[in-house]
Amino acid sequence: MSFDRSMARCSFCGRHSSDVRRMIAGPGAAYICDDCLQLCNDILRDPAPFSPKALELASRPPVVVAAPPLGQERTENAGSREPLRTVTLELEQKQQGMTLILHRILYYQDFFEIQYLWIRPPFTAGFAFVPRIIFFLKDNTGTQWTGDRGGMILARPDLASGPNNAVYQGTARFRPRPATEANTLTIRAADPLGQFEALPPQPWQFEITLS
Known part of the structure; x- marks a missing residue:
């Protein structure tokens, strides 16, 4: 069963794809929106090891990601292969x-x-x-x-x-x-x-x- 991308949530801020301009898909159910990607770029450009933006990002609570029903998910890297x-x-x-x-x-x-x-x-x-x-x-x-x-x-x-x-x-x-x-x-x-x-x-x- 393919995963419904409209259910995607940013793994950094939790917003849905309908709430952001762009959503970039990563492995599994990981996503990042354009705003959080910009925030990451700002952190990389900041020479301070513990900048306010980096500390704010690290202190965010875990984001709950959407998952397909148990037993119906595709296993990572298994592609379209079914188990033997x-x-x-x-x-x-x-x-x-x-x-x-x-x-x-x-x-x-x-x-x-x-x-x-x-x-x-x-x-x-x-x-x-x-x-x-x-x-x-x-x-x-x-x-x-x-x-x-x-x-x-x-x-x-x-x-x-x-x-x-x-x-x-x-x-x-x-x-x-x-x-x-x-x-x-x-x-x-x-x-x-x-x-x-x-x-x-x-x-x-x-x-x-x-x-």
Whole structure:
């Protein structure tokens, strides 16, 4: 399903495409309007490392970007290719006021993706980005995958249950695909900001049977 560009919002100021003169599309659901682009150019020309304009831009709250419905989005760089196989998981774990739901695994020719939902308290004002979940994977053959290549995370305000709840839809991509002899997969996932908590949370851990 192609993304409706009329729903685009500037990732820097949050205005819709109908509210600005021009909107420039970036990767995924990232956009920048002509006014914010001019502001960025002004910051680059200012020799001061912490100019008032740079500080104002950095202090803006995160912008909620529009996202296609869960399960209908095109994965980044996958183009028009459809997954070779899709495995529905719907596995859920909760800890310290946050919930991680592993939604699906999609297998492509030379990589696989995990689609997930991250439900947590809203980030405080001033966050310039939403950090992605950190993944560590290991199958029963000893193959390991750390981090991800090509994943993204999008805000999903339509799935939130109230002002004290924020929902983020994410994908994490890994290469290569598990070997044919692999039959179990251990997925560990961590909140990248958890290390700053007074009581750092333990990583989420899921055990998946590969068929």
